[in-house]
Amino acid sequence: MRWFRLLLLALVLGAAPAAVLTLLPVAAAAQQAVEEPDYDDWETDAKLAEAALAAKAASNQAFEILREKLVGWRAKFSAAQSANAAQIDTVKDQIAALGPAPSEEKPDAPEIATRRKALNDQLSQLQAPGLEAEEARSRADGLIRQIDAVIRARQASELLRLSPTPVNPGNWPAGFAVLTEGLKTLLSETREAWQNPVRRTELQNNLPVILLYLAIAGVLMLRGPQFMERLVTRIATGDSIRRRNIAAAILSLGQVVVPVGGMVLLVLAIENTSMTGTRSGALVGALPRAAFLFFTTRWIGSWLFRVEGGAFLTERPLEARFHVNMIALMLALEALRTAFITEVRPPLSMAAQAVWAAPFVCIVAVFLFRLGQLIRPRSGMIAVTDGGVEFRKRILRLVGTAVIVVSVLAPALALIGYVAAANALIWPTAKSLGLMGLILLLQRFVSDVYLVVTGRGEEGREALFPVLTGFALTLLALPVFALIWGARVADLSEAWTRFSQGITMGGIRLSPTVMITFLLIFLIGFMITRMTQAALKAAVLPRTRLDKGVQNALISGIGYVGIFLAALVAITGAGIDLSSLAIVAGALSVGIGFGLQNIVSNFVAGIILLIERPISEGDMIDVNGQFGTVKGISVRSTWIETFDRTDVIVPNADLVSGVVTNLTRGNLTGRLIVPVGVAYGSDTRRVQAILLEIAEAQPLVMVDPAPSVQFVALGADSLNFEIRAILSDVNYKLDVQTEILHEVTERFAAEGIEIPFAQRDLWIRNPEALVGSQSVPRRSGPKQAEAKPSSQGPADSFLVHNDPDGDGGDGDDL
Incomplete structure (x- = not known):
């Protein structure tokens, strides 16, 4: 692996300049062309x-x-x-x-x-x-x-054009005339086509193809949706819930593809009859679009409001599916209605348009109103503990409220006479709901795939990747939303042109091309830097005589230099001219310098630590009362792990300017001092000899210099000795001290040497005041309480004896 990294690094370093040199003539030729x-x-x-x-x-x-x-x-x-x-x-x-x-x-x-x-x-x-x-x-x-x-x-x-109100019965004959004239036109076109011998001959020649198209279309449209639904249901009840959801989602697309394909075959069969005219051709040509709208909306509703998972959006998924199916039917009928009146010559009167459009608006508004109520959560359901669920509930409430408002406002406008405004409100709202449902389904599908790939549980749906996927899908759907709400394709292309030109900031034009070029060049430089660091760390530096601190310093320095060079090359390669920002950068650097002086000082201190190396990784240090092992040194701070396994981040400035005790710098040896006390009357020379034997028997105690035992003091309660020894590895200081104390306790017990504890004599001047005058009669004699050590208690515990009358402790004594 090490040699593979070196080879890959060499190839990248060798190929990058060659690629640049190869592209330069091409760019120059393109510029000249x-x-x-x-x-x-x-x-x-x-x-x-x-x-x-x-x-x-x-x-x-x-x-x-x-x-x-x-x-x-x-x-x-x-x-x-x-x-x-x-x-x-x-x-x-x-x-x-x-x-x-x-x-x-x-x-x-x-x-x-x-x-x-x-x-x-x-x-x-x-x-x-x-x-x-x-x-x-x-x-x-x-x-x-x-x-x-x-x-x-x-x-x-x-x-904003005001049409005659469709509520006025006087305008109804105009709409009825459109229907009758349209039907007459269809009949006349069919009659004229049948009376044409050429068309009849063409129909006879294409009859086998027409029958084949009709047969396949009938099977796909009549039996296809039920068959696909049963197949999806069978797969959705498999063993693995995640894999079956993915397979069922992919296969369920057949619920749209199969019937729409059947409708396309039906249209082909009708067109091959050569019996269509201008108006009938427009109506037949709208059938695939109407079928697509119907079956796509129906498919989205069936997946969003499933019985087993529809409670996420509403508590009544079956009713929601019914209203979605009704909206799908109205979308298909609206597509056919629009095609039916498009080819009318002369154009429809305003009264006829209002009479034709208003009923469709009112009917679809009823289903939208109820659907908005179903997906709009109640006020008490919003306050939940999960932040993600709370956000989704708020979005659903906002969407449901907007749908309800539109479903009330659009019919009112249509009945008043603002039919165009009503159409511009109601139909984009229905299509926008479908698009939002499609985005939600795609995000759920990507989440299922993510869970299968990563092997995570349901909590993985709240991970960063699924959330970012939903955000990206929403951004990609923004142009579609704009088209739904009446934007022209030219408007979108113009917006993209403006966006491609970028913005000018401080004399610098930042465009997507410039930013993408900058990011690509910087990423290539960053990858080369990381590969160089990995190759040096794994294959080159371990074979040198440099210690670990110098190696880490060299690798860190190469990383910072590489990133700086990558940014510089990326700025130059992207054509970003920073000269116009030099004055602004100079003015800002003063303020930034004051605000970041602590960070700068820590950065400089980190460089000093990496160069001088007063501490290294693995050293045991004591700084500012923090005692532990150095686990890492960065340019800004040092990471210390204490003995209780907590991480302490120490700024590098404290390590350079403060007092640091390094117990393991240069070597691991260190001194251990163990105080030991014995009772008065013990043989002090025997005690010293025993302690010296115990110290010399420890494997981590160095022979040179040899350990020693010092008689240091005549204490108030004991004769005090100290074991002083140099350990070969100070990291095991506490372990050696524990073993020495165990040995001391065992040897002293075997030799009969007493380890003392504190003793105190307590004198009470007036014991009768403690128990009261009624319980303790006044008597003459000494009032003395003697405190003696307790045989059960610790070293500082004692018993109090009070015998004021000298009778050996009868009932009135304390």
């Missing part, structure tokens, strides 16, 4: 757009076509802005090489002035195409903005 725009054609299109905007008579479709051409011109101008970039940089470097710009005090020499003028003229010529492209791009961008403003104004006006 920028096509110069045809400004004559551009002028024609620009004047046409300006005339259409001035008249405002063009339709929205015509404006969209014109806008698409302007977007193409803008892209060409954006590419042309970088024309002659390499030559411009070269000429600028040549001008800079001539020295600073001349002034009245310091004019250029004649030769240099001539050369400077020639280079400036050349620079102006090279910059002219880019400046012209920039001016044309600004003009195209302004025209695009004007077209977007006109289209948005028209959309807003359409939404």
Whole structure:
């Protein structure tokens, strides 16, 4: 593995420069290959757009076509802005090489002035195409903005248009006429097609294919959904709950694919009959879209509101599924209704449109209202202990409230006459609910896969990866939400164009391309740094004579230098010019220096520790009352593990400027002092000899210098001795001390040497005051209490004897 890392590092270090050198000619060639725009054609299109905007008579479709051409011109101008970039940089470097710009005090020499003028003229010529492209791009961008403003104004006006109220019975005949005329049109188109001999012949020739399409479509549409549902139910009742959920989720897509595929085959069969006309063709062409809306919404509802798992969203999953199915049916009918009236010539009257649209809005609003009530948790259900569950409950409450409000407001607008506004509210709300349900299902599916891969329990659903997946899915769905709520594809492409151009901050333009380039180069540099550190740590430094502290210092230094170089190369490679931020950075550095002076001091102290190495990993130190073993030294702090297995983080400044006791620096030897006391009357020389034998018998006590026993004091309660020994490994100091005390206790017991404890004599002047005058009569004689050591108690315990009358302790004595 070590040699593999070294080989991989060598390949990366060797291939990276080669790849860069290979890409440079390609980039230069691509830059030279920028096509110069045809400004004559551009002028024609620009004047046409300006005339259409001035008249405002063009339709929205015509404006969209014109806008698409302007977007193409803008892209060409954006590419042309970088024309002659390499030559411009070269000429600028040549001008800079001539020295600073001349002034009245310091004019250029004649030769240099001539050369400077020639280079400036050349620079102006090279910059002219880019400046012209920039001016044309600004003009195209302004025209695009004007077209977007006109289209948005028209959309807003359409939404606020007041139609005749559908509640008025006088408007009903117009809607009924649309239905009857539409049916007549369908019949007439079918009759005309049947009377056409060519179409009848084509029908006869395609009859086998039509029958095959109809048979397959009938099986897929009539039997397919039930078969897929039974299959999914069978898989969902398997042994492994997680794997069966994943398999059932994948297989359940057949509940959408199979019937929609059958509908597509049915449409193909109808189209092969050659019996469709303009209106019937539009209606038939809308069938796949209607089927997709119906079966997709139905599938989302069946998975969101399952009986075994639907309680997460509502307490009544079966009722919620019913309302979702009804909403799916209304979405399909709305798609067919829209297709049915699209091809009407002339367009429907406002009264007919209101009569046709209002019933659909009111019906779907009823189901949405009840669904919003079902998914909206009650107020008492929100206060839960789990933060994630509480957040989801609040989101559900917000969504449910919004659905209820829309389901009340939309029918009211439709009945008043604002049919366009009602449609713009009710149908996007239903589709948005479906999209949110789809996001939730995808997030749940990814969570199931994550649990299977990691082998974690249900608590893994609250891990970081599933949460980030849901957040990413929500971000990806934002454009779809925008399209659902009426945004144009052109609006999204324009927003992406603005986003791609980036933002300007302090003279620096930050765009997604620049940021991605910066991140990629920095990640490559970071990986090379880490691989270099791993190779040095595993294969190179262990074979040197450097101690562990120097090795760690070298590896840490290479890491910081590598990260700094990676950031520098990434900034340069991404084309980020930080010169405009130099003054701001200089001003901020003063304030940052004051605010981070402790961090800087710790950083410098860490470097000193890594270089001078007064302490190393594994040393036993005492600093600021913290006694333990050094487990790690970083640039900012040092990690100490105490004997009670707690971690203490000590700033490096304290280790450099404070007093540090290092018990194991250089070697592991250390002195051990064990105090021992014996009773008065003991043979002191015998005691000294016994203690010396015990010390010399310890395996960790060094022979040179030899241990010693000192008679140090005549104490108040004992004769005091000290065992002094040098240990070969001070880490076992407490173990050696424990063994010595065990040996001392056993030898003293065998030799009859007493280990004393404290004794005290207590005299009481007035014992009668302690027991009261009634229980202790006044008598003459000495009042003395004698305290003697207790045979059962510890060394400091004693017994109090009171015999004031001298009778040997009768009943009135204390």
